[in-house]
């Protein structure tokens with residue numbers, strides 16, 4: 001690292017990221033694949049695949065479809081369930097210096113609370129990211145759409161954890177700032193924005209939707225200007241740290257998020273194209289960028 | 291189980307040639323020392339097509355063959371990505387990630403049948419080379435395509451000694467007039483001990499159907515290289531799910547990129563695969 005390398009980021013409640021560049025949820029699994037491909041411990045955080053109370057098999061394929069400058073996904077939160085993450089995966093993070101932030105999803109307040117409670121005694125977990133915005137499961141968006149529902153969820157989770165709670169916001173709302181304010185008031189330590197945008201692709205030969213559920217989540221460089229606008233709106237609305245995510249492909253596109261007020265970033269889809277992207281972003285950012 | 295990616299690496303190689311084989315078939319040859327040294331038969335590389343954000347994602351291609359520090363890929367320009375690959379010039383960089391995936395289990399004895407449909411020819415030169423190095427000489431290639439010009443040339447399946455290649459075309463312009471599975475039916479009488487198949491998923495299903503209908507015992511080694519649209523190619527996006535029969539023969543999703551692309555044909559849920567809404571859609 002150079003003298004000018006980006007410094008640490010305090011997200012509150014004892015969670016300090018060694019640097020602002022993380023791997024976005026659902027694009028890095030639980031780290032075990034990327035650990036073999038890149039020097040993952042140089043990064044600021046690993047946000048895990050969305051994890052639910054019970055194991056989920058995920059949606060039928062096709063689950064991904066490419067679009068101009070981006071991709072749609074409809075994975076359906078395939079994950080082994082929180083118990084497996086706590087007992088099987090967490091021990092494998094021992095010795096990793098990258099903070100592991102477990103992304104949690106659920107269909108009810110009780111499911112989220114259960115997951116967070118299971119992870120509370122697991123020392124390898126550095127923080128929690130609440131995914132209130134997954135567009136690919138039934139009920140997945142309800143919490144993200146309604147400020148009051150989002151606040152109710154965050155308050156319930158707040159009551160069972162001492163850990164830093166980051167709330168991942170949905171961009172598929174009319175007023176993202178209102179949801180951000182609501183979760184801040186309910187006790188969120190930080191927010192991350194944004195999750196994927198609802199999108200659809202039609203197979204030109206058949207006229208059918210390519211993804212079996214019709215729609216999926218759009219990510220990649222195509223959404224970067226949209227995400228930037230959303231993050232700017234969130235930054236103007238809250239006092240807690242904001243983590244920018246959406247369409248980052250290099251240091252310049254990451255710096256945009258810092259300029260509008262984010263204190264950290266996550267790299268998602270670009271990791272698929274080049275697993276080194278997050279490291280390149282880190283190396284390209286200088287300390288005076290934020 | 292986490293996939294073993296210890297051999298995979300990013301490598302920017304140099305294009306040596308893109309050869310036009312006729313009928314739209316192309317063979318891309320590039321200097322890629324890491325990939326050449328590490329690719330196993332049936333493994334693939336994720337190739338970046340162009341340098342723009344459209345097309346964004348890499349595209350998976352079987353490593354067709356390796357020779358010293360070079361690798362060959364066989365493809366056809368079917369979409370945006372492959373059109374960009376087709377336009378590569380000698381000296382151009384080729385951005386690769388690989389090798390990825392689980393390859394074929396290479397037997398060291400017995401009689402082997404390789405069943406290829408269309409671009410399913412791609413992994414076989416590397417496989418045949420590996421089989422021969424293990425001393426397997428009884429190798430029959432069944433090569434099917436829509437029409438004569440789209441048949442991968444027999445002499446390219448292995449050098450210098452060309453294996454026995456039986457050809458089939460849908461339009462009868464060369465070899466057997468009909469699907470390659472009809473050649474397979476005939477070949478079963480010689481009781482092969484290993485069958486390897488590669489081609490569109492529907493063709494692979496037909497291969498399995500042919501085997502089951504024949505009533506003969508399935509050969510001990512029976513493997514197919516399957517396809518799925520891929521986001522990453524290394525097990526993190528969970529985008530490339532395929533239906534596979536798990537414990538108690540209950541269907542579970544497995545990842546084409548890290549659990550495959552080569553899978554034991556006995557384990558694939560062929561009915562499930564056929565029933566997928568977008569089986570032909572990506």
Ligand SMILES: Cc1cc2nc3c(=O)[nH]c(=O)nc-3n(C[C@H](O)[C@H](O)[C@H](O)COP(=O)(O)OP(=O)(O)OC[C@H]3O[C@@H](n4cnc5c(N)ncnc54)[C@H](O)[C@@H]3O)c2cc1C
Pocket residue numbers: 334345349350351352353363364365366367368369370371372373409412413516517518519520546551570571572
């Ligand atoms: C493990 C693996 C190995 C492969 N090896 C080879 C190979 O050696 N040679 C070769 O020519 N092709 C191979 N393919 C298929 C190849 O990846 C696709 O043809 C390629 O992605 C098409 O890219 P495109 O941008 O040109 O076309 P697109 O515009 O993306 O699509 C054009 C057509 O290709 C189909 N297609 C797109 N992506 C895939 C995909 N991932 N799998 C199957 N069909 C797809 C679409 O249904 C469409 O009909 C392989 C696929 C996999 C999964």
Ligand SMILES: Cc1cc2nc3c(=O)[nH]c(=O)nc-3n(C[C@H](O)[C@H](O)[C@H](O)COP(=O)(O)O)c2cc1C
Pocket residue numbers: 024025026027048049050051073075077103131134168194195196218219220221223245246247248266267268269270521527528529
């Ligand atoms: C394949 C895929 C799976 C994802 N899974 C999750 C998930 O489980 N939980 C979540 O909060 N976000 C998930 N996301 C959203 C990303 O974390 C990120 O918010 C979004 O993709 C925008 O960033 P990007 O354009 O850099 O990818 C997923 C994205 C992709 C592409």
Ligand code: FES
Pocket residue numbers: 519520521522523524525526527528529530545546547548
């Ligand atoms: S392509 Fe991403 S998990 Fe297989």
